[in-house]
Amino acid sequence: MDGVVIAHETAPARVLIGQGACDRVAGEVERLGGERVLLVSTPSAAAASERVAGALGTCLAARFDRAAPHTPVTVTAQAMAVVEATRTDCVIAIGGGSAIGLAKAVSARTGMPQIAVPTTYAGSEATPVLGETENGVKTTRRDPALAPGTIIYDPDLTLGMPRGLTRTSAMNALAHAVEALWAPDATRLTDALATEAVDGILRALPEVLADPADPDARGQLQTAAWLAGVCLAQTRMGLHHQLAHVLGGSFDLPHAELHTILLDHVMAYNLPSAPGALARLTRLVGPNPVQVVARLTREYEGPTTLGALGIPLDGLRGIAERVAANPYPNPRPLTADAVLDLLERAW
Numbered sequence: 001m002d003g004v005v006i007a008h009e010t011a012p013a014r015v016l017i018g019q020g021a022c023d024r025v026a027g028e029v030e031r032l033g034g035e036r037v038l039l040v041s042t043p044s045a046a047a048a049s050e051r052v053a054g055a056l057g058t059c060l061a062a063r064f065d066r067a068a069p070h071t072p073v074t075v076t077a078q079a080m081a082v083v084e085a086t087r088t089d090c091v092i093a094i095g096g097g098s099a100i101g102l103a104k105a106v107s108a109r110t111g112m113p114q115i116a117v118p119t120t121y122a123g124s125e126a127t128p129v130l131g132e133t134e135n136g137v138k139t140t141r142r143d144p145a146l147a148p149g150t151i152i153y154d155p156d157l158t159l160g161m162p163r164g165l166t167r168t169s170a171m172n173a174l175a176h177a178v179e180a181l182w183a184p185d186a187t188r189l190t191d192a193l194a195t196e197a198v199d200g201i202l203r204a205l206p207e208v209l210a211d212p213a214d215p216d217a218r219g220q221l222q223t224a225a226w227l228a229g230v231c232l233a234q235t236r237m238g239l240h241h242q243l244a245h246v247l248g249g250s251f252d253l254p255h256a257e258l259h260t261i262l263l264d265h266v267m268a269y270n271l272p273s274a275p276g277a278l279a280r281l282t283r284l285v286g287p288n289p290v291q292v293v294a295r296l297t298r299e300y301e302g303p304t305t306l307g308a309l310g311i312p313l314d315g316l317r318g319i320a321e322r323v324a325a326n327p328y329p330n331p332r333p334l335t336a337d338a339v340l341d342l343l344e345r346a347w
Contacts, residue, residue, distance in 0.1 A: 033090075041067060064102075122225075173197070193228075240259075
């Protein structure tokens with residue numbers, strides 16, 4: 001029988017999840033054949049980095065704590081100088097997307113194995129995707145070799161996340177799952193993962209915001225974000241992620257806050273052209289999923305508009321034209337005027 005043949009590939013992954021999982025990191029280094037570890041992080045992950053450093057013991061050869069958003073190639077060059085000076089053979093990322101992106105960039109340049117220990121819900125650790133920024137332009141590539149050899153999810157490392165970052169990072173994860181629902185290469189498996197991720201995030205996030213130090217709620221949110229990250233790895237992202245990449249690279253903006261500000265606007269634009277995604281979201285949250293997500297954005301105590309992030313209004317036309325000229329796959333066709341209208345609403 002003739003018909004459409006869908007090819008689904010699932011990358012091999014080893015995931016440790018649960019309280020105390022990060023204490024097993026030295027064993028994972030040995031399993032991957034490493035002996036001298038470069039530990040990369042951001043200053044905001046200092047406490048978690050100290051715990052992982054202690055668990056590594058004599059395996060720890062060097063540290064680099066200047067990972068930056070959008071993985072600037074200039075920062076990667078600084079980390080590579082440390083690699084060459086200390087002869088490290090394994091890289092561990094501790095933190096959010098900035099640290100994990102830097103570890104991927106180092107691994108891509110050296111071939112060394114990597115371990116990701118996320119302290120946010122960004123999801124990059126579950127993907128074979130690397131986005132790097134050079135001269136204000138962010139380019140993204142996908143390669144199975146970019147995926148970490150081990151991911152360690154330990155909710156203990158997320159207990160100190162501020163409420164604001166908790167919200168925006170979870171919204172980042174939510175965006176992965178929502179876009180997977182309208183992806184052109186969605187399958188029954190990605191639909192199931194995305195649906196479970198959306199449900200888990202929307203259920204656990206209010207509990208975590210009410211009691212950020214609750215490890216059970218943190219663990220539930222972390223698990224849902226993992227599923228969303230797998231969606232990001234398995235499907236092609238659309239307009240929402242393209243806008244986050246172009247805006248973030250052009251204006252050096254925080255990735256999670258961009259996701260938070262943009263998501264309900266992109267949902268309002270795309271859902272009329274994505275009936276399958278709309279049906280699944282409606283079953284989960286009721287007749288107006290856009291309103292549910294918009295409420296989560298409005299309750300954020302930080303910037304909730306592109307204007308509040310400092311983006312100039314007269315810069316939006318150029319962004320819209322760049323997006324429309326080379327669009328990511330998207331359920332609703334894009335024109336520069338339509339994208340500009342969306343951006344102005346978000347501004």
